[in-house]
Amino acid sequence: MKKSIAELKDYVAQTRRDIVRMVHGVQSGHPGGSLGCAEFLTVLYQNVLRHSPDNFNMDAKDEDVFILSNGHISPVYYSALAHSGYFPISELATFRKINTRLQGHPTTHEGLPGVRIASGSLGQGLSVACGIAQAKKLNKEDKLVYVLMGDGELQEGQVWEAVMYAAHNKVDNLIATVDVNGRQIDGDTKDIMGFTDLKSKFEAFNWNVISMDGNNLEDVQDTLSKAGVLSGNGKPICILMNTEMGNGVDFMMGSHEWHGIAPNDEQLANALAQNPSEIGDY
Amino acid sequence: MEKKDTRSGFGDGLYELGLKNKNVVGLCADLTGSLKMNKFQDEFPDRFFQMGIAEANMISMAAGLATAGKIPFTGTFANFSTGRVYDQIRQSVAYSDKNVKICASHAGLTLGEDGATHQILEDIGLMKMLPGMTVINPCDYNQTKAATIAIADHEGPVYLRFGRPKWPIFTEEGKFEIGKALHMRSGTDVTIFATGHLVWNSLEAAKALAEEGISAEVINIHTIKPLDNKAILDAVAETKCVVTAEEHQMNGGLGDSICQLLARHTPLPVEMVAVNDSFGESGTPMELLEKYGLGIKDVVAAAKRAIARK
Numbered sequence: 001m002k003k004s005i006a007e008l009k010d011y012v013a014q015t016r017r018d019i020v021r022m023v024h025g026v027q028s029g030h031p032g033g034s035l036g037c038a039e040f041l042t043v044l045y046q047n048v049l050r051h052s053p054d055n056f057n058m059d060a061k062d063e064d065v066f067i068l069s070n071g072h073i074s075p076v077y078y079s080a081l082a083h084s085g086y087f088p089i090s091e092l093a094t095f096r097k098i099n100t101r102l103q104g105h106p107t108t109h110e111g112l113p114g115v116r117i118a119s120g121s122l123g124q125g126l127s128v129a130c131g132i133a134q135a136k137k138l139n140k141e142d143k144l145v146y147v148l149m150g151d152g153e154l155q156e157g158q159v160w161e162a163v164m165y166a167a168h169n170k171v172d173n174l175i176a177t178v179d180v181n182g183r184q185i186d187g188d189t190k191d192i193m194g195f196t197d198l199k200s201k202f203e204a205f206n207w208n209v210i211s212m213d214g215n216n217l218e219d220v221q222d223t224l225s226k227a228g229v230l231s232g233n234g235k236p237i238c239i240l241m242n243t244e245m246g247n248g249v250d251f252m253m254g255s256h257e258w259h260g261i262a263p264n265d266e267q268l269a270n271a272l273a274q275n276p277s278e279i280g281d282y
Numbered sequence: 283m284e285k286k287d288t289r290s291g292f293g294d295g296l297y298e299l300g301l302k303n304k305n306v307v308g309l310c311a312d313l314t315g316s317l318k319m320n321k322f323q324d325e326f327p328d329r330f331f332q333m334g335i336a337e338a339n340m341i342s343m344a345a346g347l348a349t350a351g352k353i354p355f356t357g358t359f360a361n362f363s364t365g366r367v368y369d370q371i372r373q374s375v376a377y378s379d380k381n382v383k384i385c386a387s388h389a390g391l392t393l394g395e396d397g398a399t400h401q402i403l404e405d406i407g408l409m410k411m412l413p414g415m416t417v418i419n420p421c422d423y424n425q426t427k428a429a430t431i432a433i434a435d436h437e438g439p440v441y442l443r444f445g446r447p448k449w450p451i452f453t454e455e456g457k458f459e460i461g462k463a464l465h466m467r468s469g470t471d472v473t474i475f476a477t478g479h480l481v482w483n484s485l486e487a488a489k490a491l492a493e494e495g496i497s498a499e500v501i502n503i504h505t506i507k508p509l510d511n512k513a514i515l516d517a518v519a520e521t522k523c524v525v526t527a528e529e530h531q532m533n534g535g536l537g538d539s540i541c542q543l544l545a546r547h548t549p550l551p552v553e554m555v556a557v558n559d560s561f562g563e564s565g566t567p568m569e570l571l572e573k574y575g576l577g578i579k580d581v582v583a584a585a586k587r588a589i590a591r592k
Contacts, residue, residue: 059351067346108378116349118378121369124342128374131346131354138307138328138352158370161339168334 002047008217011042011083013277016248018079020271021281022095023262029096029104032258033150034076036181036214036243040148041080043220048228050143053085056113064143065132067117069125070150070179071105072260078102083279086114092282123156125149126176130166133174144231146175152184155193160205166236167206175227177239179214183256202238214241215248248275284451286423288444288479289387293318295430296355296385300326303353306434309344310357311337316446317357317387341367341384345374348381353434356382360389360443361402364409375439376412382439384409385430388446389419390529391557391574392479392567401562407534409441410507416460417507419443419528419536421481422451425504428458436460443478445529447567450482453502461505463513469499472585473517476527477503477536480555480576484527487581498525498585506536511543518544523588524552527581529571532556551591553584 003011015038023029049064057063068077075095082089087101094100101112105120117128129147136143153159166174178198182189195201202209208230212223220241227237245259246252249271252263263271299306300322308322309331323330333340337358344354356363363386364371375382386405393401410417416438420426426444433440453464466481467488476484481502488498501517503510518524524544526537537554544550557574571577 058349060349061351117345117380118373121373124338124345124370124374127339127342127370128346128349130339131343131348132350133346134331134343135347135350135352139350158336158338158342161334161336162343165333165336165339165343169331 005217008042008046010278011046012038012217013275014083014279015042015076015079016275017272017277017281018092019075020249020263020268022075022092024268025093026096027262029075029262030072030260031075031263032183032245032252032256033070033073033179033181035249035252036245036247037073037076037148037179038248039217039220040177040214040241041076043217043224044146045080045084047221048224053114056086058116060116060132061139062141062143065116065145067125067129067132067145067147068106069119069147070122070153071119074102074104074106077106081114087112089282122150122153123158126159126162129174129176130162130171133171136173144173144175144228146177148177148179151178151180151182151195152189152192154178154195163202163205163207170234171236172232172234174236175231175239176236177241179243180240181243181245183245183259185256185259187256198240206235207238208233208235209238209240211240211242214243250274285448286451287446287448288420288423288426289316289446290318291420291423291426292385292387292430292442292444293321295427297321297325299431299434300329303434305351305353307331307347307352307354308357309333309340309354311335311340311362313358317385319357337362337367338370341370342374344382345378345380354382355385357385357387359400360386360405361400364405365402368408372412376415379414380439381437383433383442384440385442387444389443390445390478391562391570391576392445392447392529394446394567394570395564397564398561403531403557403562404534405443406506406530406536410534410539414438415507416440416505418460418505419478420504421478421502422449422453424451424455425453425458428456429504432458432460445479449479452482452485461508461510463510464502464504466502467498467500469497470520471497472523472525472588473499473501473521474525474527474581474585475501475503475514475536475540477506478529480527480529483576483578484581486578487585490578490582491585496585496589503536506539509539509543514540514543515547518548518550523550523592525555525581525584525588526552527555529576530556532558551588553588555581555584
């Protein structure tokens with residue numbers, strides 16, 4: 001059953017708690033980008049994907065699929081997978097620790113249900129998603145393939161190979177979201193290797209492009225619904241998702257500084273106090 | 283003796299696979315004719331993906347197709363199948379345990395006139411270092427065709443390496459067993475372990491050696507990984523000296539794998555016929571094999587050196 005906006009808000013708060021606790025627990029990981037995508041992954045996993053978390057099959061036959069291309073935001077991904085039932089929530093406590101299935105970057109190698117490809121080295125997820133989408137067309141399935149990339153990730157040339165491929169081959173069961181947070185490790189994306197007008201770039205490649213405020217639950221819900229409606233019309237779909245890195249934890253917002261560092265005890269307490277949730281910590 | 287290119291063995295094998303296994307799909311990066319994939323493309327257009335000149339996208343997309351249960355065979359030159367896309371293979375295929383078959387033509391010096399940019403001599407090394415990757419380098423048309431068909435039934439990533447020139451067909455048609463060394467000629471003085479085109483040169487060398495009263499055993503190591511350790515150790519038990527022969531760099535190739543095995547189990551003299559830390563250049567395949575020390579006379583000389591070191 002679909003969750004109400006009020007229920008989703010609680011999940012988002014819990015996801016933020018999970019993210020900062022996981023990263024704090026091992027004093028490594030990427031909280032900033034993870035926090036910015038909490039609303040998106042919550043809506044996607046709780047309300048949008050047609051999938052079977054309690055019966056994970058690698059081939060995703062007759063299911064929707066999500067591929068995380070920017071694998072470093074694994075904390076938000078693992079939280080979304082656990083809260084939709086792919087594995088026990090308690091396992092989040094093992095994040096990045098020895099012998100864990102929750103590796104620093106997601107992998108199929110340790111057998112974690114819900115993960116279908118390793119990611120971390122950037123730029124490969126859109127191509128992988130194209131492959132799954134083409135397989136679904138061969139199978140005459142009407143299910144969709146979603147993929148998330150970072151905006152900095154678009155600097156990888158392979159992304160544009162896949163952008164070109166998907167448009168030329170009318171891969172219209174593919175919904176690619178770009179997390180436009182404007183930040184990357186070395187600074188603001190506009191200063192490192194800026195994009196002028198991403199919308200025009202994707203449209204020039206013959207994609208259907210829509211935008212949303214990725215930190216507004218109603219907008220994320222509505223836009224993902226709209227993307228579903230747009231599918232099957234001869235063009236791949238791109239969602240430009242504007243987000244704030246570190247969203248929901250005030251001291252992590254407004255800079256790229258929290259891309260890949262962990263909060264200390266005091267900062268953790270501060271972050272948790274800003275995000276009470278009824279759901280309960282792992 | 284009839285000659286045919288090994289890439290045609292791949293193309294014909296892929297076509298046969300297409301007829302019998304509907305999960306087999308083909309991907310090619312703008313080299314359909316060179317890879318002999320046209321027959322598959324014409325007969326199974328829905329299962330053929332023209333990728334354009336975009337090899338990175340091809341490898342990762344193959345990983346996606348494999349995720350969804352297809353058996354993708356990617357086709358391009360060996361250089362663009364390995365070095366150019368190493369990270370895509372490493373992360374999306376090997377580490378992700380995907381059932382992708384990376385099929386690489388025009389490997390080695392015998393690509394010929396196009397020169398060193400296209401003559402990769404490092405690909406076996408690159409691929410065999412990846413955990414879980416199977417590496418196969420068949421020796422003629424029949425063996426390449428059989429290997430192509432066999433790898434579809436092997437669950438896991440495979441690197442299948444073959445070549446451009448017309449080459450003698452000297453193995454029987456039939457079944458291919460991954461990881462099983464093939465005994466080609468018996469001998470008692472020296473064992474020659476060869477792979478790919480160099481199996482033929484090694485057989486010719488063994489004939490020449492016989493005329494001088496030297497008895498050379500020739501073993502075809504078509505599968506470099508996993509290596510048939512038992513067959514190799516059994517073979518050297520009598521001959522006590524070894525020649526390795528391959529169209530590849532000495533570093534990282536078949537000879538290197540065999541040296542590791544022998545060093546751990548039974549150290550013996552080894553002479554390596556391989557390219558010695560050098561790039562290739564333009565020329566005919568035969569001229570290049572001669573110039574870079576991979577000719578029949580080079581295998582003969584290596585055998586004599588190995589025997590002298592016993």
